[in-house]
Amino acid sequence: MREPSLHIREKELALVLKDIKKFYDINKISTEKLATIILNKSKGKSCNNRLVIISNEKLNRKTNQxxxxxxxxxxxxxxxxxxxxxxxxxxxxxxxxxxxxxxxxxxxxxxxxxxxxxxxxxxxxxxxxxxxxxxxxxxxxxxxxxxxxxxxxxxxxxxxxxxxxIQDDTNKPETQEIHDYYVSKISKNTGLSENYKNKPNKYISFIKVRELTDELDIPFDIYIDAQFEALAWANSFPDPNQLVGDKAMERLNKYLYENKIRKKGKKEIKTNDELKDALLKLKLKTRKK
Structure with a gap:
């Protein structure tokens, strides 16, 4: 059984004792009985925010921690x-x-x-x-x-x-090869020496290029060449972040069309083998230039 307790302000306790003295001779009752009387008389006068104070103390200790x-x-x-x-x-x-x-x-x-x-x-x-x-x-x-x-x-x-x-790249050597090919194109065209290996927001684009060219089954150098050629008229080159996306695909398709990759004479290329063969010929052709 929970032992009764009392939490009361001094002012309230003084009023309780004053009230008790009206009805009891304090000198003639035992301390135990006096304690019981005080507890009973103090009901309704004890601090109802004791739990708040205790909680605040705990909160303060937690805050200090x-x-x-x-x-x-x-x-x-x-x-x-x-x-x-x-x-x-x-x-x-x-x-x-x-x-x-x-x-x-x-x-x-x-x-x-x-x-x-x-x-x-x-x-x-x-x-x-x-x-x-x-x-x-x-x-x-x-x-x-x-x-x-x-x-x-x-x-x-x-x-x-x-x-x-970048850490989870499944083909790091080829991604680096794409990066190196890209910066070599910049160096050849402008004389500028670029390196994006320590620029994650740029280097991530070369992973995307690798994944895309793998999906399209197109040599990455042909893909990169397409991006550069599309901007050659402006004496410019694509930023790494411009190497993927709808515009990049438009540049690729235009490049393939202009270099007759999609057609062989009047006959349209329909199989992957024919496309690979045409791409290989274009690759050899561009390297001879």
């Missing part, structure tokens, strides 16, 4: 930022501690990084490092860089998804 957790996460993040910036050989690096003006922003960034870890099922330290690596590589000026890392949350998540797709 959360704040402590945020502090620990922010401290970890600060150490990792310092380490990564050292690896990049940055000068004048200052470790962000609790007295630093960017500490509040760092705590917010820690929460963003935790979300990144949860969304991508990453260990905390590994996830923090990955977020920072992607973000720091994007930053050119380190003025207010913590704020920039906060603002980059969406783009960092998107880039990480692209990196996973």
């Amino acid at each position: 959360v704040l402590k957790s945020k502090k620990e996460d922010a401290s970890l993040l600060s150490s990792l930022i310092y380490m990564l910036r050292q690896k990049k050989k940055h000068r004048g690096i200052t470790r962000i501690d609790q007295d630093h003006r960017d500490w509040p922003k760092l705590k917010k960034l820690a929460l963003v990084c935790l979300d990144f870890c949860n969304d991508n099922n990453l260990d905390k330290k590994a996830g923090f490092i990955r977020y920072l690596q992607i973000g720091l590589d994007k930053i050119t000026s380190y003025r207010n860089y913590i704020g920039k890392l906060l603002d980059m949350a969406e783009s960092i998540n998107q880039e990480y998804e692209l990196l996973l797709q």
Whole structure:
């Protein structure tokens, strides 16, 4: 059985005792009986927000734990930022501690990084490092860089998804070959030396080209040539992100038509073998130029 208890304000208790003294001689009753009388008289006067106070105390303890957790996460993040910036050989690096003006922003960034870890099922330290690596590589000026890392949350998540797709590429050698062929075309036409291997938002297009040319059963160099030739009139070349899509297919079909890939004399090519044979001849023809 639950033992009776009392939680009452001093002012209310004084009124209860005053009322008891009107009817009882306190000096002549036992302490046990007096306690019972006080409990009975206090009914309706006890604090009805006791549970709220207790709950608030528990909530405060929990909040303190959360704040402590945020502090620990922010401290970890600060150490990792310092380490990564050292690896990049940055000068004048200052470790962000609790007295630093960017500490509040760092705590917010820690929460963003935790979300990144949860969304991508990453260990905390590994996830923090990955977020920072992607973000720091994007930053050119380190003025207010913590704020920039906060603002980059969406783009960092998107880039990480692209990196996973690149990592899961089922034919990495051919994708790289397509990339190398594409940049060699740019170099030949413009003299510019390009490399998109460290630009996931661009490199992903070469995976798409590989998948598409595999599906169409067309040599990738013919496909790339079609994209370049379609823009040659403007003395331009397609961006990697322009290599796939409806416009890219239009450029391919035009290229095949103009080079009579779809027709052999007046006879239309109907079989895959005939198409492959025509493509091979075109491939040899273009290489002789």
